[in-house]
């Protein structure tokens with residue numbers, strides 16, 4: 001993806017907030033690190049303080065603790081998509097691509113597992129070094145849940161694939177999943193033990209807090225442009241600048257705002273609502289569990305035990321927003337869907353309202369590969385999360401850090417085998433195609 005002689009890259013847009021997530025709202029306010037207000041020098045500048053940027057900073061610091069790393073977050077750490085998600089750091093591909101599970105898809109499965117488990121290994125190391133408790137980081141595993149015969153069939157097929165790959169898991173019948181969730185709505189489930197469940201805003205805040213000097217984090221500091229300067233790059237922010245030898249672009253879809261990966265990223269938002277606290281006695285089952293849907297476009301559900309009352313999180317609905325921003329009306333519309341999904345699953349909680357609603361941006365590629373690699377001399381991208389950034393972007397950030405330092409590892413090997421993101425059709429075809437595709441898949445997911 002060389003861009004020839006281009007020397008200056010200017011951000012055409014900056015991230016916008018998409019509501020306040022329940023994860024942030026239920027934490028004490030955070031005092032952000034000061035914005036950059038001077039001219040500084042760095043060995044590596046990282047643009048973006050989500051999973052990718054934070055993990056890149058940690059990995060650089062692990063590999064060379066003397067490295068001067070400057071990490072720039074346009075907003076406040078935890079208030080972007082990384083702190084707004086459902087909190088699954090997933091260790092296994094959702095599904096295996098080909099029906100007959102051929103040799104090629106087995107290889108892809110193994111690569112994907114290596115990538116996802118590398119992310120979990122870094123996250124687990126941070127958790128154990130810094131004493132993060134289970135409310136923040138819980139390696140408790142995940143349920144996949146079905147609500148239809150099609151969902152049941154999907155879980156059975158997935159179970160067969162996991163068995164073939166020697167991956168531990170357990171299929172649960174309707175009554176067994178009811179015993180976990182307190183809901184009669186689910187028809188079957190599949191438990192896999194390797195996923196870590198996080199409070200995402202607390203997780204990214206904590207990952208930022210434990211960055212070690214000379215890594216420095218600047219919040220409310222969007223990078224507005226970068227240009228070649230000597231052997232490196234000069235990055236400009238509203239009130240300062242940094243001369244850096246290398247850059248890691250860890251701003252997901254906003255890589256395109258700097259002109260990279262044009263027509264290769266699909267900017268898709270997804271949405272969540274979180275209830276007010278309710279009396280735990282009103283709902284049977286475990287007081288803490290986390291479930292992804294059996295069908296890809298279905299609904300994610302979590303029960304969160306906050307010490308006092310409990311809450312339910314519902315995540316559902318996808319929308320294609322090429323401008324990387326959404327309206328309050330889109331959040332309200334998704335909220336209506338969440339209310340219906342919640343009522344259907346938890347009639348015992350009639351009258352419990354949603355307290356928080358929000359959305360968040362993701363960057364997908366048509367061929368499901370990351371937007372990764374050295375895209376200009378000394379500029380490395382760790383973008384294109386494909387909707388699973390807690391693991392994918394963490395791994396991409398780690399691999400980008402390793403590439404910056406010329407470090408060889410199995411993880412770098414996986415990334416070197418991945419294809420580049422394919423070109424999307426010109427507009428308006430991409431918009432029309434994406435909208436029809438999302439609507440069709442949402443319809444197919446039905447009640448799931």
Ligand SMILES: Cc1cc2nc3c(=O)[nH]c(=O)nc-3n(C[C@H](O)[C@H](O)[C@H](O)COP(=O)(O)OP(=O)(O)OC[C@H]3O[C@@H](n4cnc5c(N)ncnc54)[C@H](O)[C@@H]3O)c2cc1C
Nearest residue numbers: 048050051052074080082085086088223360388389390393
């Ligand atoms: C409701 C919801 C539920 C989800 N659930 C899950 C889940 O359970 N598991 C999972 O794996 N994924 C989930 N996702 C997806 C996940 O949140 C994303 O994949 C992830 O946040 C991507 O991480 P990232 O670091 O690549 O990008 P981001 O988290 O988007 O971080 C990029 C950062 O770059 C910053 N930035 C952008 N431009 C600039 C600039 N010019 N200068 C400085 N900073 C800049 C942004 O402010 C942002 O904070 C969910 C998403 C949503 C919205």
